[in-house]
Structures are given as C-alpha cells and as structure tokens.
Amino acid sequence: MHILRSLCCAFALLAPSVIAAKNPKRGLAFAEGDNPNDIKNADQAASVLSWQYDWGTAPPDYLAKTTIPYIPMQWGVNGIETFASKVKAQGAKTILAFNEPDFASQSNINATYAAQLWKQYIQPLAASGVRLGAPAVTNAPSGRPWLAQFLAACTGCTIDFIPFHWYGTGIGNFYDYLWQMHGQFPSYPLWVTEFATTSTNDAEVVDFLNSTIRYMDTLDWIQGYAWFAYFRKEGTSHYNLLDVNGNLNDLGKIYVNA
Numbered sequence: 001m002h003i004l005r006s007l008c009c010a011f012a013l014l015a016p017s018v019i020a021a022k023n024p025k026r027g028l029a030f031a032e033g034d035n036p037n038d039i040k041n042a043d044q045a046a047s048v049l050s051w052q053y054d055w056g057t058a059p060p061d062y063l064a065k066t067t068i069p070y071i072p073m074q075w076g077v078n079g080i081e082t083f084a085s086k087v088k089a090q091g092a093k094t095i096l097a098f099n100e101p102d103f104a105s106q107s108n109i110n111a112t113y114a115a116q117l118w119k120q121y122i123q124p125l126a127a128s129g130v131r132l133g134a135p136a137v138t139n140a141p142s143g144r145p146w147l148a149q150f151l152a153a154c155t156g157c158t159i160d161f162i163p164f165h166w167y168g169t170g171i172g173n174f175y176d177y178l179w180q181m182h183g184q185f186p187s188y189p190l191w192v193t194e195f196a197t198t199s200t201n202d203a204e205v206v207d208f209l210n211s212t213i214r215y216m217d218t219l220d221w222i223q224g225y226a227w228f229a230y231f232r233k234e235g236t237s238h239y240n241l242l243d244v245n246g247n248l249n250d251l252g253k254i255y256v257n258a
Contacts, residue, residue, distance in 0.1 A: 190222050195227060
C-alpha cells in the first residue's frame, strides 16, 4: 500500500506538467480585448494551439507573455510604412496582411493598389526569411476575383500562403469552398484565418467545428486555420469559444485541447 500510495502521489505531481502535442495548423483568433485574462484558458499545458493573432501589428502585453507565437497583421493601409520594422523588432517569422480588402466595411483596398503597397512595404520582409501571407479575402462573390486581380498585379511578389475567410452554414458547403479555393489557386498553401458556421443550433455548431477541424488536419494544402473566434458569449452568439465567465465552453474545449 505504501508503494502504491507513493506512486500515485508521484504521478499526481507529474500530471500537471505534461505538455500537449501542438497542432501546427491550429491557431487562435483572439477577439477578447476587453477581457485579456481570458487568454489563460488558451495558454495552458493542455492547449494544442500553435499560433495566434488579433488583427494587430504587435501583441499587447497580455498576448506577448503567452507561450503561443504571435503573428502580426497589417490590417489596412494606415501605418504600413512602419510595419516591417515592427515585424523585425518582435522577431516574427510569419505575417498576415490586409483584412478583407474586398469589403467596403473592412480594409477596402483596390487590388492593384494593394499590390503596389505590397511590393514597397511588405515584399522586403521576404529577404529576412519572414513568411508572407497574402491579403485575406472573404467568401463573398467579391473575394476570389479580388485575390486573382491582386496576384496578377503583384508580379515578382513572394506569396508563401493564401489566407481567406468563410462564414455560412453546412459542412458540405465549407468543404466545397475549400476545394474551390484550392482549385483556383493550386500553387499556394491555404490558411483559413477566420471561419465559423452561422447556424443557431448549438448541436450543429459543435458538429461543424469538430468535423471541419478534423478534415482540415488531413489536407496537406491547408497549413493553418483559426475559428472565429475566441471570445465570450455575446447576446445570441453560438460560435463563441468561451462562456459568459471567460471559461472554455464545449466548443472551446474541443478547439483548444483536442
């Protein structure tokens, strides 16, 4: 009995320090600026997350202190002149650029002009070994045409991967769009940097999240993905990964720890 009790105690002491194997694809879209302490539930030993972003150029203090690598984003045109210096200062190895430029309510940048800005301010980062993500377009009818125009105009540009966003309903519809993107841009790895189902049925949302992340893990041309989003329940939201108190809900436990 003494030996068994000693072994049990030893395992109990060791258990909390066991580190989960990271999923190199799974990232965190952190949209909870008003509750910065909520990041603790993603930055834990059981977390499989391997990257995070918050649509900003540099991490706020509470994100900089986590063990989850931060990816800076040049959201729009403002401040693009200093973006490269901020990336280098934080030692970032990957960047994102221009959030939903095909949408008037988002960064709203003409594709040809975006290519000019890219060549001047973002392309030079490639020489420092930084991986460059293309502008992240929406799955609206404007998204893929904008991206095709940008790529045609960005001659000589280094595009290491293409991020994009998807919102809608139906697992099959999401898979169809993944393959449409891959079919139109087969030379580029893809990152789904925002995605979620807009279903209001909680069971459907759980099934959608669980099924889609498992499927994307099997596709070698999908290199990254981030569910939208890591925030507390707001009103009638069904895709939030946290409950009203900032703890992982059922969705969050699947996404962060499984």
